[in-house]
Amino acid sequence: xxxxxxxxxxxxxxxxxxxxxxxxxxxxxxxxxxxxxxxxxxxxxxxxxxxxxxxxxxxxxxxxxxxxxxxxxxxxxxxxxxxxxxxxxxxxxxxxxxxxxxxxxxxxxxxxxxxxxxxxxxxxxxxxxxxxxxxxxxxxxxxxxxxxxxxxxxxxxxxxxxxxxxxxxxxxxxxxxxxxxxxxxxxxxxxx
Amino acid sequence: xxxxxxxxxxxxxxxxxxxxxxxxxxxxxxxxxxxxxxxxxxxxxxxxxxxxxxxxxxxxxxxxxxxxxxxxxxxxxxxxxxxxxxxxxxxxxxxxxxxxxxxxxxxxx
Numbered sequence: 001x002x003x004x005x006x007x008x009x010x011x012x013x014x015x016x017x018x019x020x021x022x023x024x025x026x027x028x029x030x031x032x033x034x035x036x037x038x039x040x041x042x043x044x045x046x047x048x049x050x051x052x053x054x055x056x057x058x059x060x061x062x063x064x065x066x067x068x069x070x071x072x073x074x075x076x077x078x079x080x081x082x083x084x085x086x087x088x089x090x091x092x093x094x095x096x097x098x099x100x101x102x103x104x105x106x107x108x109x110x111x112x113x114x115x116x117x118x119x120x121x122x123x124x125x126x127x128x129x130x131x132x133x134x135x136x137x138x139x140x141x142x143x144x145x146x147x148x149x150x151x152x153x154x155x156x157x158x159x160x161x162x163x164x165x166x167x168x169x170x171x172x173x174x175x176x177x178x179x180x181x182x183x184x185x186x187x188x189x190x191x192x
Numbered sequence: 193x194x195x196x197x198x199x200x201x202x203x204x205x206x207x208x209x210x211x212x213x214x215x216x217x218x219x220x221x222x223x224x225x226x227x228x229x230x231x232x233x234x235x236x237x238x239x240x241x242x243x244x245x246x247x248x249x250x251x252x253x254x255x256x257x258x259x260x261x262x263x264x265x266x267x268x269x270x271x272x273x274x275x276x277x278x279x280x281x282x283x284x285x286x287x288x289x290x291x292x293x294x295x296x297x298x299x300x301x
Contacts, residue, residue: 027264038252039250056256059253060259063256064260064264130237153239153242153243154242154245154246181202192234
């Protein structure tokens with residue numbers, strides 16, 4: 001049991017209470033959780049699928065799946081981690097469906113830039129420029145390679161977690177990451 | 193640019209992102225090769241920017257919450273609409289079972 005006056009602990013307790021209520025079918029509690037986590041879910045979906053419309057559909061389906069699976073959520077992982085897993089699986093299903101029906105279209109999309117705190121305007125400019133090139137390079141990666149880079153290098157998942165969520169072996173996840181990073185580096189070098 | 197630089201490229205990238213040393217077969221080459229060192233430095237900056245992306249949130253579409261909650265309403269409506277047919281089906285199955293049991297019961301002559 002953590003310190004009850006610690007703000008982080010208070011927040012965790014509040015979330016656990018909301019989860020417990022939602023697990024019993026309280027939709028207003030789920031609505032609060034949804035409001036708090038929808039941006040995270042949408043951001044991951046957008047990074048995985050690229051297209052904003054598909055990302056919106058992926059987020060919707062992932063959150064509906066989360067509601068249905070919530071009674072089975074035991075709290076071993078953080079809620080956001082659990083939601084990320086559902087989002088990855090949903091994105092995967094959506095892309096498979098899209099591939100079967102039509103060629104996937106990845107719109108040019110603009111990430112909301114993190115604030116650049118570089119001290120000097122020219123350094124800040126360089127960072128913004130790198131971020132722009134990085135986003136485009138990520139978009140140019142083939143879907144399976146982009147997924148591993150997003151999950152490993154942005155979200156810090158382990159190889160085992162990536163392998164499990166993508167239904168591949170740990171070795172395959174490592175190989176995919178290896179190739180993806182090499183391709184990313186080459187692409188960035190060419191566009192520098 | 194040598195063939196060795198090209199072979200080393202993925203390992204240089206991995207080393208920069210994971211913050212580990214370049215794997216042994218390419219380590220000595222990377223130490224002496226300016227091209228590979230430049231690649232390493234570039235990929236280190238890239239890795240830093242990738243990691244920084246985690247804290248960047250994109251705003252979900254304004255109607256996402258409404259769409260999700262409306263779907264949940266739909267779920268409930270569907271489950272409610274199934275209540276009556278399910279009750280009728282259960283009643284029918286029970287009656288059929290009762291008839292079968294009655295027919296199978298040995299009769300006294």
